[in-house]
Amino acid sequence: MSLVLRETALAFRRAPLLSALSVTTIAFSLFVFGLFGLVAVNIQRAIGNVAERVEVVAYLKRGTPLQAVALAAADIEAFPEVESVQHVTEQEALARARRDLREFQDIFQDLETNPLPASLDVRLRPAFRDVQRAAAVAERLAALAIVDDVRYGREWVEKLDRLRNIAGAVGTVVGAAFALVAIIIIGTTIRMAVLHRSREIAIMRLVGATDGFIRRPFLLEGILKGLLGGVLAVGLSYGGYALIDAYLLRASFFTAAQATLGVAAGGFIGLVGSLVSVGRHLRST
């Protein structure tokens, strides 16, 4: 083992440029992953935030007694899809409209009668926040006697669904492309390191080294470079995150577990890259 470590140290010492560049390449490949990972993490969070707000609103007939409303609310709260039900009176609706629609403040200011109906605002449970479920709940609410009309922001929910799909598709496509880039780059780097040392490998064989013995320092080198690259990539991603968080918009960073996984991925990529490159070289000569 000490020989393997020494050989690895020698590899770094003898070709510091090449080694540094391998590490940089792995780091940048993982950094690209990291950037897209961050985008994914933050879109996921944003979707979570938006999804929070999906609700079904049942406008009540004018003059419905409060008791009937309370009864209906209790019924609705018992639906499996429903998280909570809130009764918004006519006065509350007007206050809310004034607050939310500041462009039309004047209109609401000048009104002589309150044109807004009271409503029951129904929040769905997280797992049920999609178009089909919202439509189903809306249908059941519309059947109630006290309900005049039901709105559930169909378009909005549909848009949200599409955003989720788009994020998934873009993530998959771009992620796959960059996985390919990273693997090609790392493979190249190690392959060239092997080529660079092909004379050494040939001589090792001539003096009786086994393939395992020849392979070991390359594998260790690959793992070490990969780990180092992974650490660098996490650092770079953190820098990028910090910049964006400070100057552009509030964002989240990876959890410690995700970051550790990233570093481990670096080591794994390094190992696989060197295994493939060295293996091919040993078989071909």
Added chain:
Amino acid sequence: MSLVLRETALAFRRAPLLSALSVTTIAFSLFVFGLFGLVAVNIQRAIGNVAERVEVVAYLKRGTPLQAVALAAADIEAFPEVESVQHVTEQEALARARRDLREFQDIFQDLETNPLPASLDVRLRPAFRDVQRAAAVAERLAALAIVDDVRYGREWVEKLDRLRNIAGAVGTVVGAAFALVAIIIIGTTIRMAVLHRSREIAIMRLVGATDGFIRRPFLLEGILKGLLGGVLAVGLSYGGYALIDAYLLRASFFTAAQATLGVAAGGFIGLVGSLVSVGRHLRST
């Protein structure tokens, strides 16, 4: 020249793997650029679309005679910042509100009197669509006798400004990071090709080759690989664009000039990369 071409062809033939990988690396680096370029192109277009809609709205006092409105509109149209002025009557304002605010359709349906005022909608020329200019115009409009109140969507315009700034900052940061990646990767690839052929270079010198002669095939190789990589990158970007355009959202692609510039950039990167790598090698030995 024919020798240079032959040497370059030989380089590809002798190290097909290495050459293919250099091209792939350059292609992927430029592809990364390309992806961000596409995002930039499309954000720019989107900003253009949004900016189109920046306008200053002057609400008119109730009962202003039509003649006075027409006179004021003509005056305003003469402002250097103004592109066009549209008179929206009280009836038109209500119709528009009913159309635009479908959530509140019911409210507008039930109204007995029309609470909305008439307005003059002022479009600014493209170059003047920012907060400062809109504010200046709004001030001048507020001074007119027939005008009751002026709105220019301050928040919205400010948001647009910030979006432009964010897009610029993200573009610069990410662009710079990827420029660095591309240069490092290309430099590495060519440096390793040079190392791989260092014995050949040493022997060339021993038999009397000038540095210029030694450099030439590497430069040509670098340029060719760069151009090839650039073509591939444009192809890949087009594939990415086509996928996004078909499945996600309507997008624009580069113009022919931009694409050509991308390919040329590949050649230029290849040239610079090989110049630096070969130059350093020749000086160091």
Added chain:
Amino acid sequence: MIKFTGVTKEYLKTGAALKQVSFHIARGQFAFLTGHSGAGKTTALRLIYLAERPTAGEVRVSGFSTARAGPREIPRLRRRLGIVFQDFQLLEDRTAEENVAFALEVTGARHTTIRPRVMRVLTQVGLAGKANQYPRELSGGEQQRVAIARARVNDPVVLLADEPTGNLDERATRGIFQLLKDINASGTAVLMATHDLDLVRSMDAHLIELQQGEVVYDSAEDAAGRQPVAP
């Protein structure tokens, strides 16, 4: 120890480099392999250390056979051999000492024993003072002596030497030759390819002469008296 039985080696481009070659070198023997340039000496040695496989026939070396040995056995065979290559085969980015130590490390030798053994053989070839120099900082003859030290450091059962004195002057040649005889005296068989006929004549060793891939003289077979073909 080393036994060639009807060995033929053909190359695509050049045809047969060895044709129906048979000879036997006994344990502990000192043997010369001579012949003009291109006669097949290097090819014969490469068959012994399994860098090539014969087209026909069999080569047996110290219990290994080209007919049976799989790829896993090649390293085991080579550790029992010491090889001096015609073109040195030194690593350019290692010092003389590291080049010699390399051959021991590869076999997994214990670390504490490596340095003393390396310095001892370097002293034997007269390079103790240049242990820290890189090959490019050594003269051609000095590089050859590093290569010999590397082949010797493993205490091999057979030492194969492909023209070990080709680049040496007369004095150094005598020194190396004496070294090879000493190694042989300690029980190691030595097979030396050379065209230095002065050396060959100076010693009463087993002599095999190749000509265009064929054995034209073998002192073990023709003890009766046929003379070598070359003058």
Added chain:
Amino acid sequence: MIKFTGVTKEYLKTGAALKQVSFHIARGQFAFLTGHSGAGKTTALRLIYLAERPTAGEVRVSGFSTARAGPREIPRLRRRLGIVFQDFQLLEDRTAEENVAFALEVTGARHTTIRPRVMRVLTQVGLAGKANQYPRELSGGEQQRVAIARARVNDPVVLLADEPTGNLDERATRGIFQLLKDINASGTAVLMATHDLDLVRSMDAHLIELQQGEVVYDSAEDAAGRQPVAP
């Protein structure tokens, strides 16, 4: 033609490889450079083709001087020389023919003239039949002959040969030596480093002997009669 004036070459690790060396080789002369391994022969040749610069003193070659020549003049000098290196220096991924042609292409020779000239010199060194083989497919002696062909193909004014017969058998050695004499007869000066004393004795040429970096014998200076130190 070649003039050493008080040339000293010191290396950091090993000290002086050449000490106050002065000699002169005239245009068209045939000269031997002899001496034991490590005496400084290769170092002297490297100074001539400007692979090294002297620590003190001056080397003049065919109008170039180590004291004045800038880096741009090195290629111009080398095109006027033919060099045979002790370790061949062939490109492994080119055939024998391509290796020889290489030296012509580098000088910008016209393409149509290259092939016939290459084939002529390959024929002269007896390798016309192996023009398409790669170095690893040639025997050591054959590789050396490719190197000699490459040095010769340029019609140099001086041919520097660092032990060109080190790896050759007697017959091939005589062939190569004859070739060098022929080249010399056509007007090219030849400087040959060697420790083959048989060769040296066989010809009445200019003889310079080095010992530990010093000139101990120069037949041009000591025409009076001092004998070479080595036997």
